[in-house]
Amino acid sequence: MSHLDRRVVRSKEALKQALLQLMRQKDFSAISITEIVAAANYNRGTFYSHYDSKEALLAEFIEDLIQDLLMSFRAPYEHEEIFRIDELTANSVQIFEHIHQHATDYTILLRSNVMPQLREKMFAALKRISQEELEYAENGIDRELLAHYSINGLLGLILYWIEGGFQYTPAYMQEQLIKMIHWHPTEAKTRKPGAPPRRS
Structure with a gap:
């Protein structure tokens, strides 16, 4: 893996972890890209070089x-x-x-x-x-x-x-x-609504 590839992997991982960190605090719908890049310590240009939206x-x-x-x-x-x-x-x-x-x-x-x-x-x-x-x-x-x-x-x-x-x-x-998966019942006992369970 080249230095550039490693840098891409590192920045994408940082953005994902930043998103998760923010999702601990609020709904996804309330999170902005500005908050994501700030939490990841990157800029918006880096974000948009990898993704076109937070979705x-x-x-x-x-x-x-x-x-x-x-x-x-x-x-x-x-x-x-x-x-x-x-x-x-x-x-x-x-x-x-x-x-x-x-x-x-x-x-x-x-x-x-x-x-x-x-x-x-x-x-x-x-x-x-x-x-x-x-x-x-x-x-x-x-x-x-x-x-x-x-x-x-x-x-x-x-x-x-x-x-x-x-x-x-x-x-x-x-x-x-x-x-x-292995259970294949062939019958079940019945009881009227409200009746206590039968003792076996």
């Missing part, structure tokens, strides 16, 4: 996160010709480790009201690679509906975990996900 800066930061997310999603099957879902173990699931490693970033994005944008991009990316890289045996289930069901379920767990302040360890989340 472009945020989009690149989110894209970096998502690329790392996709690497963690691929971990259980990237070296396998046949992905045995019924043999999936908690240790092979890396996606919660990724989220936990970037806990500060995800928490800031959540609190700065850009989580809908992040969730949409996460969903699109996970849907794309799951449909492009995993081919299931024909089972009569609509693939589009299955993608929405499974990926929204996974994202629901992730966002619940983030919103709850990471009250569980990554290992616990991984174990619970595996149990949910």
